[in-house]
Amino acid sequence: xxxxxxxxxxxxxxxxxxxxxxxxxxxxxxxxxxxxxxxxxxxxxxxxxxxxxxxxxxxxxxxxxxxxxxxxxxxxxxxxxxxxxxxxxxxxxxxxxxxxxxxxxxxxxxxxxxxxxxxxxxxxxxxxxxxxxxxxxxxxxxxxxxxxxxxxxxxxxxxxxxxxxxxxxxxxxxxxxxxxxxxxxxxxxxxxxxxxxxxxxxxxxxxxxxxxxxxxxxxxxxxxxxxxxxxxxxxxxxxxxxxxxxxxxxxxxxxxxxxxxxxxxxxxxxxxxxxxxxxxxxxxxxxxxxxxxxxxxxxxxxxxxx
Amino acid sequence: xxxxxxxxxxxxxxxxxxxxxxxxxxxxxxxxxxxxxxxxxxxxxxxxxxxxxxxxxxxxxxxxxxxxxxxxxxxxxxxxxxxxxxxxxxxxxxxxxxxxxxxxxxxxxxxxxxxxxxxxxxxxxxxxxxxxxxxxxxxxxxxxxxxxxxxxxxxxxxxxxxxxxxxxxxxxxxxxxxxxxxxxxxxxxxxxxxxxxxxxxxxxxxxxxxxxxxxxxxxxxxxxxxxxxxxxxxxxxxxxxxxxxxxxxxxxxxxxxxxxxxxxxxxxxxxxxxxxxxxxx
Numbered sequence: 001x002x003x004x005x006x007x008x009x010x011x012x013x014x015x016x017x018x019x020x021x022x023x024x025x026x027x028x029x030x031x032x033x034x035x036x037x038x039x040x041x042x043x044x045x046x047x048x049x050x051x052x053x054x055x056x057x058x059x060x061x062x063x064x065x066x067x068x069x070x071x072x073x074x075x076x077x078x079x080x081x082x083x084x085x086x087x088x089x090x091x092x093x094x095x096x097x098x099x100x101x102x103x104x105x106x107x108x109x110x111x112x113x114x115x116x117x118x119x120x121x122x123x124x125x126x127x128x129x130x131x132x133x134x135x136x137x138x139x140x141x142x143x144x145x146x147x148x149x150x151x152x153x154x155x156x157x158x159x160x161x162x163x164x165x166x167x168x169x170x171x172x173x174x175x176x177x178x179x180x181x182x183x184x185x186x187x188x189x190x191x192x193x194x195x196x197x198x199x200x201x202x203x204x205x206x207x208x209x210x211x212x213x214x215x216x217x218x219x220x221x222x223x224x225x226x227x228x229x230x231x232x233x234x235x236x237x238x239x240x241x242x243x244x245x246x247x248x249x250x251x252x253x254x255x256x257x258x259x260x261x262x263x264x265x266x267x268x269x270x271x272x273x274x275x276x277x278x279x280x281x282x283x284x285x286x287x288x289x290x291x292x293x294x295x296x297x298x299x300x301x302x303x304x305x306x
Numbered sequence: 307x308x309x310x311x312x313x314x315x316x317x318x319x320x321x322x323x324x325x326x327x328x329x330x331x332x333x334x335x336x337x338x339x340x341x342x343x344x345x346x347x348x349x350x351x352x353x354x355x356x357x358x359x360x361x362x363x364x365x366x367x368x369x370x371x372x373x374x375x376x377x378x379x380x381x382x383x384x385x386x387x388x389x390x391x392x393x394x395x396x397x398x399x400x401x402x403x404x405x406x407x408x409x410x411x412x413x414x415x416x417x418x419x420x421x422x423x424x425x426x427x428x429x430x431x432x433x434x435x436x437x438x439x440x441x442x443x444x445x446x447x448x449x450x451x452x453x454x455x456x457x458x459x460x461x462x463x464x465x466x467x468x469x470x471x472x473x474x475x476x477x478x479x480x481x482x483x484x485x486x487x488x489x490x491x492x493x494x495x496x497x498x499x500x501x502x503x504x505x506x507x508x509x510x511x512x513x514x515x516x517x518x519x520x521x522x523x524x525x526x527x528x529x530x531x532x533x534x535x536x537x538x539x540x541x542x543x544x545x546x547x548x549x550x551x552x553x554x555x556x557x558x559x560x561x562x563x564x565x566x567x568x569x570x571x572x573x574x575x576x577x578x579x580x581x582x583x584x585x586x587x
Binding site for chain 2: 015018019022023026027029030031137138140141142143145146149150152153157240241243244245247248251252262263266267269271274278281282285286289
């Protein structure tokens with residue numbers, strides 16, 4: 001067990017370094033001169049040259065990456081061209097908002113998705129099951145930003161129950177988190193259902209029933225615990241999807257999170273911020289995915305050697 | 307007895323997925339193919355005096371801020387979406403499938419290197435990688451499709467590698483090798499041909515994802531730009547006029563939902579028909 005976790009944790013930095021190389025290389029394909037871009041169009045040729053040397057852009061790409069890498073290790077991801085703040089400062093002020101949104105969406109997806117999947121499995125092929133599955137497949141096929149806009153149109157514009165956009169209070173959080181939760185909710189419900197159906201066929205569930213335990217007790221005590229294992233995987237691996245989905249949802253609601261920072265920096269061609277934000281987001285996803293694997297291995301030792 | 311009944315019911319339910327999904331996909335295909343005949347108006351024709359009309363018999367989906375017929379724009383949008391699916395999926399397959407074939411067939415360090423590279427790309431959430439690529443290449447339909455194809459490559463690469471690993475053990479591959487057929491010949495003639503069905507099912511399953519990603523990117527202003535009637539871009543325009551004309555966003559969104567739903571149902575159903583072991587229950 002310890003060795004498995006150690007190996008997982010050892011590979012983690014390697015993946016993040018590889019990801020950072022990929023991002024770094026892609027960013028170098030920007031058409032035009034990055035020093036000119038950063039100095040601004042009215043800068044003198046000498047000014048651009050000074051900046052080029054200061055940023056190390058006159059050196060070869062390996063030296064450039066090495067400087068970026070050393071900086072990143074010390075928490076320096078460069079400075080925003082647009083705002084003048086450091087990229088780390090920019091990201092740090094946005095994290096709480098994106099966390100709020102993703103955690104709320106996670107909670108909604110699990111609290112509604114797991115029970116409805118379980119109920120669908122227990123009453124398999126009944127009308128409840130069909131209803132849950134129809135909702136699940138529609139939820140998985142709908143773009144979250146569209147649900148967001150339609151919700152906004154109904155609850156904010158027509159009924160005036162909720163604020164149009166912005167962040168800060170609970171009422172601001174409701175629409176964005178529900179819209180963002182829709183996709184993962186659908187997936188969690190489907191996964192819980194099929195996993196529960198699988199477990200209900202197992203011998204120990206039949207044995208428990210044969211021993212005379214009530215249906216409710218068997219399902220909650222014996223089946224549920226084992227059925228939740230694949231659900232953990234789905235939930236953990238959905239974190240990346242949630243962060244990605246947050247980009248569009250944050251844009252709809254002018255929600256001041258990481259996703260909106262990324263889109264704004266693309267709009268202003270603020271390359272240090274694009275580079276830093278993407279690196280930060282992907283690293284977070286890679287770390288959460290590895291932690292999911294580890295939790296999964298702890299819960300179910302059979303999965304350890306996958 | 308009860309068990310047999312349930313199985314029959316389940317199979318019918320699965321077929322129902324293929325039928326409903328196939329029907330929706332056919333609807334979108336026909337709409338795209340015959341867009342000029344189906345659309346009541348020119349999707350680009352402006353008529354400012356007709357702006358922001360709510361749905362009527364003349365304009366069943368209403369009109370947009372330039373007085374353009376929204377139904378005609380949604381119908382023509384099917385062409386863009388089909389183009390996105392066709393180009394996005396085939397570009398991703400054109401790179402992912404050979405990579406997977408090579409990795410699975412040769413194994414060893416070639417396999418490890420290719421899979422390691424694919425895993426790094428796979429570590430990125432799709433949209434984030436697409437935004438990174440489009441931010442460098444600039445927003446356009448082609449660049450958006452390149453971005454979508456890049457993040458889909460690992461899906462085909464991994465699947466094709468696993469298929470190759472099991473197919474290369476088959477007797478007909480052994481026989482072909484004994485007859486002196488070249489590696490390339492075996493890979494493309496014998497292995498790829500037999501891997502085609504699951505790969506095409508995967509393509510159907512990812513088609514919906516392509517439409518979702520493309521509409522998200524266009525919604526964010528990083529894909530197809532107006533006046534092209536792309537559904538995501540239309541929703542983005544509708545967002546500006548949400549308070550006065552919510553129908554501008556409503557109908558393109560429904561079109562996305564129907565398309566993605568169709569491909570998801572069809573893909574799910576086909577997968578179950580192809581490989582009953584993967585069936586949900």
